[in-house]
Amino acid sequence: MASGVVILGGAHGTLALARSLGAINVPVFLVSNDTPLPGWSRHVSGKFLWSGPDAPDAVSCLLGLAADHNLRGCLLVAGGDGEVRMVSQSLDVLSTFYRVALPPWDCLRWVCEKPLLYQRAAELGLAVPKTYAFGSAEEASRSDIRFPVVLKPNMGGGNSRLARAKVVRADDMGAFLAAYEDAVDDIGARNVVVQQLIPGGGESQFSYAALWHEGKPVAEFTARRSRQYPVDFGYTSTFVEVVDCPQAVAASRRLLSSIRHHGLVEIEFKHDARDGTLKLLDVNPRPWSWFGLASAAGVDLGATLWSMTNGIGVETRTAQMGTAWMYLARDMVAAARLAVRGQLSFGAYVRSFSAVKAWATFAPNDLMPSLLDLPLTVWRVLTRRVLK
Known part of the structure; x- marks a missing residue:
């Protein structure tokens, strides 16, 4: 049996998970470089700071924590988007020290990366909003776009302006080009998803x-x-x-x-x-x-x-x-x-x-x-x- 649960990052969802596990007396350990909110729960037995999932030493840091703090065999749960990607990409190595409930990245990326997600959805006959693919702002300016649209990052996580905003709305070509150029300058055209906004709240x-x-x-x-x-x-x-x-x-x-x-x-x-x-x-x-x-x-x-x-x-x-x-x-x-x-x-x-x-x-x-x-x-x- 796993000796406890190590949760990487996250906020309100991580807090709820810690409470759920704490209610059945499972030790919970939080590893985060973001909000400290979940760590203030009485159900969190230990808190550790790290450089985050995008740091070059992220995997070695987690292996070191397992060795130094008797966490070997714990269930490792990724609480944020960046953490999901890092854990899934490093599944083979991390599984030598932790139990992990995630598929390997060559499978998981098909639902985490939005262009691949919409491609898989089309293959399976699932409906998705109208999505536009542009290689540059110039190409976008010549396209026949039906407004309003939203701009989203290719995948959640990260510290880019678009990632922090999650979604940016544009109601006309002027607003769209301004938002698109800013997003492209920040994270590159291939990482920006442009999609029609479905009416309704x-x-x-x-x-x-x-x-x-x-x-x-x-x-x-x-x-x-x-x-x-x-x-x-x-x-x-x-x-x-x-x-x-x-x-x-x-x-x-x-x-x-x-x-x-x-x-x-x-x-x-x-x-x-x-x-x-x-x-x-x-x-x-x-x-x-x-x-x-x-x-x-x-x-x-x-x-x-x-x-x-x-x-x-x-x-x-x-x-x-x-x-x-x-x-x-x-x-x-x-x-x-x-x-x-x-x-x-x-x-x-x-x-x-x-x-x-x-x-x-x-x-x-x-x-x-x-x-x-x-x-x-x-x-x-x-x-x-x-x-x-």
């Missing part, structure tokens, strides 16, 4: 959340990201509720089976009212921001991951419909924006609280992260966006 966004074992689902459920911030395309979810979405399950199973997925995963879709299709947006093979909804809904993916890794039988459970998760501080901003637009009444907002069984940071038996979340968020915005 969080009410149109659905997710498939699951744990897979060697190409087959162990536990799964679907949810709707009913509110998000910003409200048109979410930098982060703010109010997520369990719903039944068979289309998302079918599409996700087809995609994940094609790479023999192994481990945690969340897949994002958006319903396009123009043609009635559910279109694939993104894949996150790591703990996601609303990961805490799983245990609140009765499908504890963290505890199930531990059982699966250690060969313990897993009982099939069904998620409780209507159970919700909320990121209160940001949801208040999102709700205010929707109210100004006339898309959310005060009564409906108040009633939504009755479904909330999990919070982004608050837990009655683990208060410190909720007390520090707002100051840490303000600090990150100041240092990463305003001052920089």
Whole structure:
């Protein structure tokens, strides 16, 4: 049996995973060069700083931690996009010291790198938003683009301006060229994805959340990201509720089976009212921001991951419909924006609280992260966006 769990990076999803594991008395160790938020949980037994997943010595650092701090045999979980890539690319070496629940990179890159993801989706007959491929800003300026569009990095993670923003919207050619040229200067044309923006906000966004074992689902459920911030395309979810979405399950199973997925995963879709299709947006093979909804809904993916890794039988459970998760501080901003637009009444907002069984940071038996979340968020915005 693994001696504990080492989580690399992450924020709210990592915090929820640590709480899930702590509830069954599994030792949790955090290794991070980013937000310290998860490390303030009482369920984290040890915290280690490192240079991050992109550092040349990332792998040797993890091997050294295992040797120096008796972590050999622990389950290693990547909590961020950069960490996912590094661990998957170094699977053979890291597996000599850790247990790892991820596929090798030659399989996983087909869902992590967006151009490959959309290529695989087309091969499998899955719908995706209209995506444009440009080799330069000059080529883009001559193209017939249907606005609005969004610009996204080829893969999450990293410290580029586009990676920090996650999504940049452009409503006309002038705004698009300015954003595109800036992104190309920052990370190169091949790393910039340009895609039509599907109309609708969080009410149109659905997710498939699951744990897979060697190409087959162990536990799964679907949810709707009913509110998000910003409200048109979410930098982060703010109010997520369990719903039944068979289309998302079918599409996700087809995609994940094609790479023999192994481990945690969340897949994002958006319903396009123009043609009635559910279109694939993104894949996150790591703990996601609303990961805490799983245990609140009765499908504890963290505890199930531990059982699966250690060969313990897993009982099939069904998620409780209507159970919700909320990121209160940001949801208040999102709700205010929707109210100004006339898309959310005060009564409906108040009633939504009755479904909330999990919070982004608050837990009655683990208060410190909720007390520090707002100051840490303000600090990150100041240092990463305003001052920089």
